[in-house]
Amino acid sequence: MRESTAAGVVLASGAGTRVGAALNKVYLPVAGRRVVAWSLDAFAAAPGTGVLVLVIRPEDAPLAEEVVAELPVPVEIVAGGPTRQASELNALRHLAPRIADGTVDSVLLHDGARPLVKPELISAVLERTREDGGAVPGLAADDVVSMAGPDTVAGPLPGAIRVQTPQGFRARPLLAAYEQAAAEGFLGTDTASCMERFSTLPVRWVPGSAENVKITYPHDLAVAERFLLR
């Protein structure tokens, strides 16, 4: 019988303009390494993700090569597209032969800009993905989350959670959903938004981590550095 594994897909093909740096934010240094090196390392340490893919902007290829050369496991580099949706699709098409033959049974997609993800969270998402088909990490909001009008609030959104990555899905329905989304020109905010629209898989949530911050603004780098050096 053929062995199946999960694939970790780390997305590093965004522009990251909000951080205000000349360099793609995932290659900025934090706690002595580049941001994306921390993210990839967590996947390398997680049991069960036997395939690792890094999705890049072609112009970042020399930096990406430098990062993957220092990792303890092989990383497959794939060129991203103009949107997150297109980059995810490129990664899934790259994996398509292994998805078709069952070698890759699940795919976990992760923001390269979340360097504090822990192998334990990756494992929790993978376990729930294998059980139910789809899983994301979520954090209950500490503050009230309200719908905002132009200058008023329209009441709390009950049960709101903050969604993080990695987001995991069974590989075959994931690829099928992304192909259908591409045919219909759909642009999602994250993997779950595409799956909610184009698949019948439930998207479960597992407890995320307050430390699993996303580098979006300059101050996020300082926060991440403090956590990583601890």
Ligand SMILES: C[C@](O)(CO)[C@H](O)COP(=O)(O)O
């Ligand atoms: C996927 C995500 O991390 C969920 O919170 C988030 O949507 C990514 O946002 P970005 O603007 O693409 O960094």
